[in-house]
Amino acid sequence: MVLVGIAAKLYEAMGIQRWLPMIPNSEPMSKSRHDHMDRGYISPGEPSVLDENYISWLKEHPSAISSFQRMINASKGKQIVVFLDYDGTLSPIVCDPDRAFMSDQMRAAVREVSKHFPTAIISGRSREKVYSFVKLNEVYYSGSHGMDTMGPARENKSYDDKYQYKTIDEEGNELIVFQPAKDFLPALQKMLVEMTEKTKNIQGVVIEDNRFCLSVHYRHVKDEDYEKLEEEVESVLENYPEFHMTRGKKVMEVRPSIEWNKGHALEYLLDNLGFDNVLPIYIGDDRTDEDAFKVLRERGEGFPIVVSSKPRDTMAFHSLHDPSEVLSFLIRLGRWGFKNAYPIQA
Numbered sequence: 001m002v003l004v005g006i007a008a009k010l011y012e013a014m015g016i017q018r019w020l021p022m023i024p025n026s027e028p029m030s031k032s033r034h035d036h037m038d039r040g041y042i043s044p045g046e047p048s049v050l051d052e053n054y055i056s057w058l059k060e061h062p063s064a065i066s067s068f069q070r071m072i073n074a075s076k077g078k079q080i081v082v083f084l085d086y087d088g089t090l091s092p093i094v095c096d097p098d099r100a101f102m103s104d105q106m107r108a109a110v111r112e113v114s115k116h117f118p119t120a121i122i123s124g125r126s127r128e129k130v131y132s133f134v135k136l137n138e139v140y141y142s143g144s145h146g147m148d149t150m151g152p153a154r155e156n157k158s159y160d161d162k163y164q165y166k167t168i169d170e171e172g173n174e175l176i177v178f179q180p181a182k183d184f185l186p187a188l189q190k191m192l193v194e195m196t197e198k199t200k201n202i203q204g205v206v207i208e209d210n211r212f213c214l215s216v217h218y219r220h221v222k223d224e225d226y227e228k229l230e231e232e233v234e235s236v237l238e239n240y241p242e243f244h245m246t247r248g249k250k251v252m253e254v255r256p257s258i259e260w261n262k263g264h265a266l267e268y269l270l271d272n273l274g275f276d277n278v279l280p281i282y283i284g285d286d287r288t289d290e291d292a293f294k295v296l297r298e299r300g301e302g303f304p305i306v307v308s309s310k311p312r313d314t315m316a317f318h319s320l321h322d323p324s325e326v327l328s329f330l331i332r333l334g335r336w337g338f339k340n341a342y343p344i345q346a
């Protein structure tokens, strides 16, 4: 019974009401098909019911699902804008970066959300690559950790025209592309060749060309070879003082040292959307998403939501356990938008 109590506490904090029907005097499960889908969802990576650390972390970063109504109440009179990270948020983390596909269900949920709220995906991948996974024309894309952003066309004098150009999408809509790290492209291509050469004898290394940054994946590198790989990456970087390395999930990321990150991309998109009263929701799992969480905190608006199955330091207010919970949240948001928000004009 004690175990059941702890588990119930955990699920309640996570916003998962799967346990409730088993507990006497609890609210019965709704008969609505959609409600049932949400409540019946079982996340693949549920924490151990005894993970007290996770339970107390959830008190600091409550589930965005259980806080949904509060978020919606806060959006009164404001335009909701949705920002989503890709890997680990819209698709689960998998061994092969080229096979991080998004499920059809997730695609449908993002499409539904984007019908009612401006939606952007901000990823560490190249913009083209993330589009090839998502395949939705209804959303804006920002690749290379925000260094390649395609957003709504708007005269915006705060950004240097040297790095912006106008373009037309397949449906004839005018868009603007902002690439603040454009000057670094030749050096990046040179570095990619050197990095590939230097690491070619280390088994398991995958170098991904993310256009304005490089990802050196070491998920398949033997532990005993990791140090060697790190040395090689650092030795290449020594010849490129205008670049630096950051770390993600089993990946070293080499980026131009300019003051531009996912947080700046978020602000750029918000500027170009041009709403007066806005409520941004940003969902992400990566360390690089913290830059965007920080921006929302500093602006004092919106909801930064971290995707994490473990307690961790974060600037986010709310949390979701994994991409399956992201799906539940987006389904709910899309459904709410369908009933309550005006459709976005094409």
Ligand SMILES: O=P(O)(O)OC[C@H]1O[C@H](O[C@H]2O[C@H](CO)[C@@H](O)[C@H](O)[C@H]2O)[C@H](O)[C@@H](O)[C@@H]1O
Pocket (backbone or CB within 6 Å): 085, 086, 087, 088, 092, 093, 094, 095, 096, 097, 100, 122, 123, 124, 125, 208, 210, 215, 217, 219, 248, 249, 250, 251, 253, 286, 288
């Ligand atoms: O900003 P994101 O969209 O989250 O991109 C961050 C990096 O994600 C990818 O790598 C991660 O996901 C892979 C697929 O699940 C996994 O194999 C890898 O270990 C993770 O680090 C992507 O491949 C990187 O280029 C992105 O920078």
